[in-house]
Amino acid sequence: xxxxxxxxxxxxxxxxxxxxxxxxxxxxxxxxxxxxxxxxxxxxxxxxxxxxxxxxxxxxxxxxxxxxxxxxxxxxxxxxxxxxxxxxxxxxxxxxxxxxxxxxxxxxxxxxxxxxxxxxxxxx
Amino acid sequence: xxxxxxxxxxxxxxxxxxxxxxxxxxxxxxxxxxxxxxxxxxxxxxxxxxxxxxxxxxxxxxxxxxxxxxxxxxxxxxxxxxxxxxxxxxxxxxxxxxxxxxxxxxxxxxxxxxxxxxxxxxxxxxxxxxxxxxxxxxxxxxxxxxxxxxxxxxxxxxxxxxxxxxxxxxxxxxxxxxxxxxxxxxxxxxxxxxxxxxxxxxxxxxxxxx
Numbered sequence: 001x002x003x004x005x006x007x008x009x010x011x012x013x014x015x016x017x018x019x020x021x022x023x024x025x026x027x028x029x030x031x032x033x034x035x036x037x038x039x040x041x042x043x044x045x046x047x048x049x050x051x052x053x054x055x056x057x058x059x060x061x062x063x064x065x066x067x068x069x070x071x072x073x074x075x076x077x078x079x080x081x082x083x084x085x086x087x088x089x090x091x092x093x094x095x096x097x098x099x100x101x102x103x104x105x106x107x108x109x110x111x112x113x114x115x116x117x118x119x120x121x122x123x124x
Numbered sequence: 125x126x127x128x129x130x131x132x133x134x135x136x137x138x139x140x141x142x143x144x145x146x147x148x149x150x151x152x153x154x155x156x157x158x159x160x161x162x163x164x165x166x167x168x169x170x171x172x173x174x175x176x177x178x179x180x181x182x183x184x185x186x187x188x189x190x191x192x193x194x195x196x197x198x199x200x201x202x203x204x205x206x207x208x209x210x211x212x213x214x215x216x217x218x219x220x221x222x223x224x225x226x227x228x229x230x231x232x233x234x235x236x237x238x239x240x241x242x243x244x245x246x247x248x249x250x251x252x253x254x255x256x257x258x259x260x261x262x263x264x265x266x267x268x269x270x271x272x273x274x275x276x277x278x279x280x281x282x283x284x285x286x287x288x289x290x291x292x293x294x295x296x297x298x299x300x301x302x303x304x305x306x307x308x309x310x311x312x313x314x315x316x317x318x319x320x321x322x323x324x325x326x327x328x329x330x331x332x333x334x
Contacts, residue, residue: 006333007323007326007327007330007333008295008323010272010276010333011276011291011295011296011326012295012296012298014269014272014273014276015173015176015177015180015273015276015296016173017269017273018176018273019172019173019175019176020172022172022175022176026175026185026189027172029189030171030172030175030189030192031168031171033171033189033192033193033196033197034164034167034168034171034196036193036197037167037193037196037197037199037200037201038163038164038167038200040197040200040201041163041200041201041204
């Protein structure tokens with residue numbers, strides 16, 4: 001390793017020379033990049049928050065909309081137990097055991113007869 | 125910290141290490157520059173060299189610009205409150221990592237392009253893997269030593285990555301061993317070893333420079 005300096009010196013000189021001879025377009029791009037970086041750091045806090053919060057808010061809105069569209073509907077309106085029974089009976093739906101007044105479950109045969117009787121009278 | 129560290133002071137490297145060490149003072153003396161007190165001044169001082177260094181590593185102007193731009197942004201955003209003396213190793217460390225990221229991304233891209241059958245033309249010759257080659261007239265055309273610079277850049281690109289980094293940061297950029305170690309995320313001994321091997325390889329490749 002008799003002449004290590006030559007390679008290092010020459011390599012470094014070439015590198016420095018090449019760095020000095022940057023074409024104007026590239027130099028302009030570098031200046032713009034520097035200004036942009038400095039501006040990003042000195043931007044007002046609310047602007048930076050806005051940049052973060054706007055996409056987050058948009059994402060949240062999309063997520064809520066997706067949930068509303070794709071989630072199974074359990075939209076039984078909150079009503080008094082008696083009223084709920086009326087709606088279900090009118091719609092010919094099977095009674096919801098969890099929401100039904102237990103006293104109504106004791107005479108199911110009677111209610112069945114009553115419903116059949118009502119239906120036959122209505123058809124006359 | 126990367127796992128690419130090597131054991132320092134291996135046989136055959138000691139002579140080079142000592143020679144490299146003797147250059148340290150000279151390199152530092154040649155490059156003694158006042159540390160800018162504002163980030164704007166600091167970035168203005170290093171931006172062109174950073175671009176050249178990234179270009180040398182990546183071999184592509186647009187990628188080099190992206191790397192420098194991102195390094196600037198990250199330095200300002202994350203380290204603007206650090207003392208000015210720390211900006212140099214921080215900046216070069218960030219730039220080094222950005223370069224590595226871009227190299228890895230390119231590799232993945234070229235693999236994907238290969239899978240999709242876009243890697244070869246009708247004659248079976250290999251096509252550019254990610255983007256058209258940057259064939260436009262470059263600023264180096266105006267340089268008197270453009271060919272020498274291109275030779276050096278080509279030789280540096282052939283080095284293993286860690287040797288490349290040690291050479292560029294230590295020799296070209298003139299960082300001291302501690303700063304280079306910080307920027308590379310390894311020990312000072314590893315820096316010396318990587319550098320001595322880089323010099324050995326470069327001397328083989330650039331024999332006419334002797």
